[in-house]
Amino acid sequence: MKTIAINQYGSADEFTMVDMPTTEPQADEVQVAIHAFSLNPMDIAGRMGALSSPFTDLWAFPLVLGWDFAGVITKMGKAVTGFNIGDAVFGSAAPAHAANNGTYGEFITVNTKELAHLPAGLSFDQAAALPIAGLTAYYGMKHNLKLQSGQKILVQGGAGGVGLFAIQIAKAFGAYVATTASANHRDLLTRLGADEVIDYHETDPAAVLHDYDAVFDTVGDIDTGLKVLKADGQLATIAGQPTDEQQHDQQKKVAFQFTQGSSQDLADLAQLVVSGQVKLTVATLPFSVANVIKGHRSIESRHTTGKIVIHVTD
Template identity: 35%
Template sequence: MRAIIQNSFGGPDVLVIAEQPDPSPKPGEVLVRIKAAGLNPVDATVRAGRYQLLGEPPFILGWDISGTVEALGAGVTAFKTGDDVFGMPRFPKQAGAYAELAAAPAEEIAAKPAGIDHAHAAALPLAGLTAWQGLVRHGGLKSGQRVLIHAGAGGVGHLAVQIAKAHGAYVASTASSDKLDFVRSLGADQVVDYTRSDFTGSAGDLDLVLETIGGDHADDSLKVLRDGGVLVSLLNVHDATRAKAKERGIRVERMSVAPDREGLVELARLVDAKKLSAHVAKAFPLDQAGAAHAFLATRPIGKVVLTV
């Protein structure tokens, strides 16, 4: 098969196309012929060596896949050859999504939403599961709650806004000046231009905050949460922030996304119900993975994908 490998840490130019052995599905796995692979910021940090999830190169990057079942490992009954599937297998271990074929645990993939193409399905898993797990599983989101989602035009953020709205929440979000209209188009009730004003002066009395940025945002988010609210962060939260939260009965959850078939099924249900869609900023062919990473670094609206 053709795959994108890297033999050293570095910039986008370390990503090269090469022939690799075809993987074989082990018991409980399916072999997926990949039609599209999604890119995420974690891919770039691993590529550069700033986050060594996969150890030393060489390795094949990527976790988001959408494609067709090519073969079944022993004991797999949930799928048949020819089924269209999507998922985020093996995270944070190597999944090898930047390739023509990948073997994936059957319990970590799900049927692709029928109404969208593979490129849009591949844009969903990691960012969508992060948003869904953060809001619903960790945050305990309920209808009628008031929610703030930081960076509402980002990969996670733009899906989180839609998921929160689909659950009946009032949604506030932050975005830069050029992305305000996009976030409003997702259904956000309030959008704060963080380049012109401090969100702490524009939002308040919130039940739940999904913090996706880092720095002082977790600490500042306490200022807009009601006593007894919930702060879910994708990044580490300082002990001082946790102490402040405890004094006010605010629950702080530090989360990392995990493979989740139940979550994938829920994402697909929302897509099929026309309540969720991934915005694909640009699609690149597999052999242009380096260019795709360079484009990802410009922080486009939504997601970037590779087509295979």
């Protein structure tokens, strides 16, 4: 199969086209012909050699990166239930996938823990944008913060890939949503449902927001988030490790989020998209080395809004 791989850690220029054998599915796995995959900041870290165990336990060069995908099942292990050959699916590869079993290629072999059927009304390109960023936000709202209708939440970093999902999912749950972003993102975030957009270049969020039930931090500014919370509020961060002092701030709860989503969570998230409650901001590029390099550079610039998807095949 054709893959886009690296032969050493380094810059985006390390990517090259490499032919690799496909991986046969084990009893609890399926093989999927990839129609689309998306790029994530985690991919950048992997390319630069900044990830450690367990991510890198099975890695060697040439290395195929990537976790998010959508495609069609081509082979199945004998213990798999709930799926059939020919099913359109989307999901995420295991964190510690083998070196030749990332998503930057034509096939991937995965277990079904984070695999869901592609619902009618959702394209492969759209579905490939959901798993890591979307599931991170969904898990945060539903399982971690347990957000309820009528509560107030601050999403720090609303214009990023996870932040865009978090704003819309929080609104779908019935919350009042404030977010931080640059001024040039205000119109987009307002259209997506944010009740309040604070330009962090001009205004300290803690100066204008008070007594919030929850904070979802995607930028690593835990101190500001804690100041916004009410006494028994809760903060979840995906961008920093809380200090001992931050973890003992009055009755406030603060913790790093370890996302442990499920197939059902993916299916529920997809339905939010199909129903129009979550709108996707996706830039789609054809499958090529040049476009993967372009996508990585765009993410590294920190000016990407939404998700970058690489379209492999129709």
